[in-house]
Amino acid sequence: MNGNRFGRLFQFTTYGESHGEAMGVTVSGCPAGVELDEETIQRDLDRRKPGQSMITTSRGEPDKVKLNSGTQDGYTTGTPIGMVIQNKDARSGKYEPFVTAPRPSHGDFTYSAKFGTRNWGGGGRSSARETVNWVAAGAVAKQVLAASEYDVEIKAHVNQIGDIEAPDVSFEEILEHSEENEVRCAHPETAEKMRDRIDEYQKAGDSIGGSIYFEAHGVPRGLGAPRFDSFPSRLGRAMFSIPATTAFEFGLGKDAREWTGHDRNEDWQFDEDGDPTPVGNKHGGLQGGITTGQPIWGEATWHAPTSIPKEQTTVDWETGEEKQVQVVGRHDPVLPPRAVPVVEAMLYVTVLDFMLLGGRINPERIDDRPGEYDTDYHPRSPANMDEE
Template sequence: MPNSFGKNFTISTWGESHGAGVGVVIDGCPPNLPITADEIQVELDRRRPGQSDIVTPRKEEDRVEIISGIFEGKTTGTPIAMLVRNADHRSSAYSEMKDKFRPSHADFTYQSKFGIRDHAGGGRSSARETIGRVAAGAIAKKILASAGVEIRAFVTRIQDIAAPESALENFPAAADVEATAIRCPHGETAAKMIERIKAVRSEGDSVGGVIRCRVRGIPAGLGEPVFDRLEADLGKAMLSLPATKGFEVGSGFGGTLLKGSEHNDLFEVRDGKTRTVTNRSGGIQGGISNGEEIFFNVAFKPTATILQLQKTVDVQGNATELMGKGRHDACVLPRAVPIVEAMAALVLVDHWMRQNAQNGTFRF
């Protein structure tokens, strides 16, 4: 189904931006995993609106309610249902969008596909749908952490402002990522990024950028040949996120500038294990993890809804103009960081379970 993701560890999200609430149902979670609503809330707080002066001012606490699947602080092995109620939605700001299509938004394509759409807040096309992903991802991250896996996403570029690669060589500490509102671990660059976002917001405009995700602790052997390659499923997960326009793993597009002799990751035995000298493969070879750190980049476009008058057409096909309204992020990247982490965790848990089901080699 199009609202579900995963094969062994599956999630189904539901709800609209301006409806009563949004949520997720998780199936396939192992029993006896200790988990609390507070642990899930930590991740939701990183995603929620109104958390800083560079994100949307919409005031939502995004308090998670666990409906089923957790008993006395532990998962039961049955479906886990979680709900977050919408509180601060102002549908009147979208009344003009009922008949006019927002440029670069999903209004026209949803109307073309279904013949009907929820114009208030964009309905299912709103990034508010990702609440369910983050809530589910919190549980997936907890499962992976029990096996010593760490996932860290962070902003590396906003428009043309990029953190120097020399400052990104080491796996960043969570505290360094969370030290600023932009979630870039390089303080000097982070300050410039924040200044840029505030400047474009004052003009009613928006900017995009790049998020990098690094994963360490994944053993060799996760992933499937051909269609369900690990990087293919990671790419699908990331490109399913609102506003994403690009995905690259390892050397990515930059690798096309190298010769094979320059790009190949040579093998060696280090500390009694087969390792690679370099990691241009990004921890994945032949669609299967090789035990090295997995890393990839995700590109996010500028927020589509801007507070400027733009040309468009209405549902009757007439030329018209539209001024964006509502409360929107001038840059989605700060709040997208925990969403990228969540989707990475969901992919990795699912593949971990698939590997164990087929070969019995990895257990949590």
């Protein structure tokens, strides 16, 4: 099975199944000299972990990360960074009725049709449980960018649940308010309405979809390339990799079909540094597949979670029988609130990968690491032979 690695210079490779022993990720391409510890990564994992509110799955996973390679004395060494997150509350038994009877709208049958087998416990590799690895990798990318000379800041919030849509909010409001409520909506009044709507579907044994708005500030101009390595094509790949994503757009997105060329086009002017810059940002920080230096903004959409307790119809491909089933267990009634840190993580790894490829950051080491390097040290010198 391919498709377990993301990135080109900054890469992460993941393993693990929903109800397996553990989840894990190996990050390669991280420059040396970046201050990094488990607590830094853990803070982002805590934002994604299950059981954090009544509108998330009740699965009791602490998602405690163990950093087991790639650092020395709290700094990255430039070698692969290994991280593991143990599964503590796996319960595969509830999925036994679906070994040969696919759950509606899941990947059960497509996985079995492709591979001739699958890990059926909780969806195995196809479960959104696997995104815990992505958030861990994103936390590393965030620290690399924080240690660089660039002031890159990325934040997202839930802007729609079902038919309830939040009004436009500023980036500062997203930074200030998105973590103040369990829906992770930066508009408090709308967050309350969203919470009530989620409750309605939850009590009815159903689920609901929604969307996430994101912004990335401080991304330098000139990242990306035309065609298949354009910034939006790579970012789109990142967003569509997140389970249950059905749409991704940047700038005006699908609304661009309603704009004339004259209205959408943005004139050019000189900025304070004397460089050409577009007047406005309807293009979402991207033109010709390359970053303009203005904030990158857009939206991604998720369908309603497919694991619901309402009775549905399936077929058993071994017995040839049709039967009624209920997907019981511990499942989210809505996905965007827990997907916010996943979106931010995939933005961070995408931005960092482009910056390393573009030579904006030294791929070997961060040069502004605090302290001085011992340039006289050499591991094979006679004075240091006794350390081996």
